Amino acid sequence: MLCIVDYGVGNLFSLKCSLDSIGVExxxxxxxxxxxxxxxxxxxxxxxxxxxxxxxxxTGLDKVVVDEAENGKPLMGICLGMQMLFEKxxxxxxxxxxxLIKGNVRPIADVIPADLxxxxxxxxxxxxxxxxxxxxxxxxEGDFVYFVHSFYAADCDESTIAVSEYGAPLTAAVQSxxxxxxxxxxxxxxxxxxxxxxxxxxxxx
Amino acid sequence: xxxxxxxxxxxxxxxxxxxxxxxxxxxxxxxPVELAEFYSNCGADELVFYDITASSDGRKLFADILCxxxxxxxIPLTVGGGINTVADFDRVLKCGADKVSVNxxxxxxxxxxxxxxxxxxxxxxxxxxxxxxVDGVFRVFAKGGRENTGMEAIEWIKSCVGNGAGEVVxxxxxxDGVKKGFDLEMLDAVCNAVxxxxxxSGGAGCIDDFTTLFKTLPKVDAGLAASIFHFGEVSISDLKxxxxxxxxxxxxxx
Numbered sequence: 387m388l389c390i391v392d393y394g395v396g397n398l399f400s401l402k403c404s405l406d407s408i409g410v411e412x413x414x415x416x417x418x419x420x421x422x423x424x425x426x427x428x429x430x431x432x433x434x435x436x437x438x439x440x441x442x443x444x445t446g447l448d449k450v451v452v453d454e455a456e457n458g459k460p461l462m463g464i465c466l467g468m469q470m471l472f473e474k475x476x477x478x479x480x481x482x483x484x485x486l487i488k489g490n491v492r493p494i495a496d497v498i499p500a501d502l503x504x505x506x507x508x509x510x511x512x513x514x515x516x517x518x519x520x521x522x523x524x525x526x527e528g529d530f531v532y533f534v535h536s537f538y539a540a541d542c543d544e545s546t547i548a549v550s551e552y553g554a555p556l557t558a559a560v561q562s563x564x565x566x567x568x569x570x571x572x573x574x575x576x577x578x579x580x581x582x583x584x585x586x587x588x589x590x591x
Numbered sequence: 592x593x594x595x596x597x598x599x600x601x602x603x604x605x606x607x608x609x610x611x612x613x614x615x616x617x618x619x620x621x622x623p624v625e626l627a628e629f630y631s632n633c634g635a636d637e638l639v640f641y642d643i644t645a646s647s648d649g650r651k652l653f654a655d656i657l658c659x660x661x662x663x664x665x666i667p668l669t670v671g672g673g674i675n676t677v678a679d680f681d682r683v684l685k686c687g688a689d690k691v692s693v694n695x696x697x698x699x700x701x702x703x704x705x706x707x708x709x710x711x712x713x714x715x716x717x718x719x720x721x722x723x724x725v726d727g728v729f730r731v732f733a734k735g736g737r738e739n740t741g742m743e744a745i746e747w748i749k750s751c752v753g754n755g756a757g758e759v760v761x762x763x764x765x766x767d768g769v770k771k772g773f774d775l776e777m778l779d780a781v782c783n784a785v786x787x788x789x790x791x792s793g794g795a796g797c798i799d800d801f802t803t804l805f806k807t808l809p810k811v812d813a814g815l816a817a818s819i820f821h822f823g824e825v826s827i828s829d830l831k832x833x834x835x836x837x838x839x840x841x842x843x844x845x
Contacts, residue, residue, distance in 0.1 A: 399687050403662045433712050503786055505714055505757070508593045508812065509636055509842040530594065530842040532667060534714045551592055574667050574689065576631065577844075 388587060389424035391451060392416045393442045396432035401464070404573035408584045418450050425591055427454060431466030435477040435491065435537070438466050452484050460564045460589050461486070462521075468560065468567030469539060477537050487562045489542030494535070498553030505536040510550040510570075512558055519547040519561050520589050524581035531558070531570035531578055538569065564589070594840045595805050596636035596813035597827055598669075598790065599820040601626060604643045606652035608821070624659045630820070631664045633827040636842060638664065639692070639760075639815060642672030654686050661687025671719055675699065680707050684715070692717035692760060695733045697751060698740055708755025713787075718756035720748055722777060723764035729777060736764045744777075745784050752785045759785060760815065762792040770796025770819070773804045778811055788812035795819055798833045805839045 388405060390398050392414045405412035412428075413420060421427060429451060431438050442448045455461040463471045472483045475491035483491070494504055509530040514522065533550065539557040549555035550570075560567040566586060572579035602609040607621040627638055640660070642653045650673065661668065670683040671692035680691050691711075697704050697718060708716045721732045722744040729744035748759055761781050763774030773794045782789050791804055795816040804814055819825045831841045 397684055397687075399658075399685065400661055400665070400689070403687065404665050406662070407665070503788060503812075506593065507714060507758070507788055508596055510593050529844070533593075573665060576666055579665060 387424050388412045388426045388428065389421050390414045390428045390430060391421060391447055393438075393445045393447050395438045395441055395466070396430055398430055401428065401430055401573045404580060404583060405587075408580050408587070410583070410587045416445060416447065418447065421447065421450050422454060424459075426460045426587060426589075427451060427462070429461065429463040429467035429470065431464065431468075431470060433466060435466060435469060435475040435483075436479065436481050439470060439475075439481055439483065442470065448484060452486060455486050455565050458564050458591070460586065460591060461566065462586050463565075463567040464573075465535065465569065465571060468569055469537065471560070471565060471567050472539055472542065475537065486565050487542060487545050487560055487567065489539050489545065489560075491537050492540045494538050494552070494556065497538075497540075497556075502553045505534055506538075506552045506556065507534045508532070509575075510552060510558075512548045512550060513555070514548050515546045519559070519566075521559070521561065521566055521582050521585045522547070523585040523588070525578050525585075529578040531568075531572065531575040531582075533558075533570045535569060539567070592840050593812075594636070594842045595811075595834065596790075597634075597801070597830060597841070598637045598639055598813050598815040599630045599635050599827070600639040600641060600792070600815050600817040602641045602643050602817065603653055603656060603672075605649050606656055609643065623656050624663060626821075627660045627664045630827065631666050634831055634843065635666065635827055636813070637667045637669065639669045639671065640688075642670070645673070650682075654682065657683060657686035657688060669717060671717070676703070677706055677710060680711060680715075684711065690715055690717050690758065692719040694719040694721065695735075698731065698733045698742075701750070701754065704751050704754040704756050708757070713755045713757035716756045717758040717760055718748065718751040719760040719762065720744060720751075721762050721764055724777075729780065732764060736762075736767075745780055748781055749784050752787050756787065758788045758790065760790045760792055763794060766794030767792075769794055772796065772800040773814070775804070775807055778804075778808055782808060782810035790815050792816070795825075798825055798830050801830055802834060802837050802839065805834065806837065
């Protein structure tokens with residue numbers, strides 16, 4: 387059973403539906419026991435970093451997620467959920483993340499030409515980095531995924547498994563052992579996205 | 592590189608797609624769910640569902656349709672029609688919409704954009720503007736294009752973006768239904784005024800109209816159309832292949 391962590395941020399309906407559609411038994415829960423008993427965890431997130439990180443801490447689920455990930459349970463952060471895996475975010479100030487992956491979250495505006503629009507919104511191609519990650523088992527380099535974000539993960543070369551070009555190579559996906567992150571929305575990325583979720587659900591525990 | 596998006600728009604009334612459609616392999620041509628799946632499989636980059644029912648029964652049906660679509664279609668869904676309050680945003684977002692487009696609701700209450708953007712983020716709020724030339728000036732029209740608000744369109748759109756709208760759908764009443772191409776002059780004016788994605792709507796009659804759109808105005812992010820897709824005059828895969836041939840970045844496959 388996979389658990390989508392519900393900490394009061396964003397709409398989890400589409401994510402749950404996408405997992406249903408590939409035959410993965412998934413529950414949406416904020417219950418520590420459920421999260422601890424799950425085989426895998428997805429940490430979703432939309433909105434502002436500070437607000438979401440606070441909500442996660444207030445529920446006490448931050449410790450549960452970190453604990454489970456450190457014990458080797460496969461964890462995938464999506465969009466803001468991915469950004470929260472890092473050490474710090476510089477989204478309107480300086481905020482602590484979960485520190486599961488080395489790196490920081492910084493404004494896209496710092497690295498792309500001024501004439502490009504922000505947020506980076508729409509379909510962009512994945513360019514793999516390093517050895518092909520197990521989550522990309524069913525997809526090919528150059529496949530398109532759907533992004534919506536104004537901040538990106540920086541200083542994380544070691545864990546970067548894919549980038550997308552938008553005036554600069556922006557971190558699209560990361561992996562550090564059993565901890566994965568997608569900046570894009572796999573649940574909104576058509577067949578490619580479903581194939582990434584499927585591969586994540588098949589990674590070894 | 593970010594690709595240009597191709598977006599079919601489905602008008603839904605009492606739970607059915609309004610414009611008659613006829614596709615091979617599609618049993619129920621007026622089922623929004625089936626049509627949405629069909630378009631998604633053809634490579635549509637996003638779908639717009641427009642609720643044109645006025646009754647509360649119709650609204651309930653629309654919500655059911657939306658939930659059902661979200662269970663089967665995994666590309667971004669934008670919903671418009673009858674969005675007047677943040678409660679309306681909430682109602683459609685819970686059913687799986689990713690973005691909500693406001694038109695008359697924002698004209699009546701400009702605070703709606705601000706409030707919704709704060710609650711759900713800029714990326715969630717789409718301003719949809721029906722614009723028509725009146726004595727050489729771009730004017731915003733309300734109530735499905737029937738009522739001239741008297742407001743100058745470019746300033747109005749700029750103010751909506753300033754209030755937090757993360758995307759603009761520009762529907763030119765002048766070119767809508769004429770099928771002789773998008774309103775390049777109007778689109779250019781909007782693209783030069785805002786720095787959020789602009790979606791062109793109104794006037795597409797053939798594949799070349801999309802090629803011309805993206806070649807002439809590289810700042811336009813997406814092309815939206817309804818009847819030419821519904822009636823099978825233009826297939827999304829042919830359209831995308833042709834755009835690709837013209838070096839316009841598109842997402843092929845699905």
